[in-house]
Amino acid sequence: MADIVNLRRARKDRQRxxxxxxxxxxxxxHGMPKALRQTARIEAARQARALDGAALAPERTSRPASSxxxxxxxxxxxxxx
Numbered sequence: 041m042a043d044i045v046n047l048r049r050a051r052k053d054r055q056r057x058x059x060x061x062x063x064x065x066x067x068x069x070h071g072m073p074k075a076l077r078q079t080a081r082i083e084a085a086r087q088a089r090a091l092d093g094a095a096l097a098p099e100r101t102s103r104p105a106s107s108x109x110x111x112x113x114x115x116x117x118x119x120x121x
Contacts, residue, residue, distance in 0.1 A: 072080075
């Protein structure tokens, strides 16, 4: 007599196997070897350090900060007496 086969389980096993094959194909096609990933990571870090080292420091102004802007018409009026 033949073995009883759970069709739901067989279908899921077949789908799982097909998905694993597809994943393996994608890893081969789109994957990047570990050595290349490490090289890219090191290069990105080197470029970031070079960029940070070339950054200009913000200039300090010698003028004191005022609470009113020069374009404010209220700042031009003398205070009331």
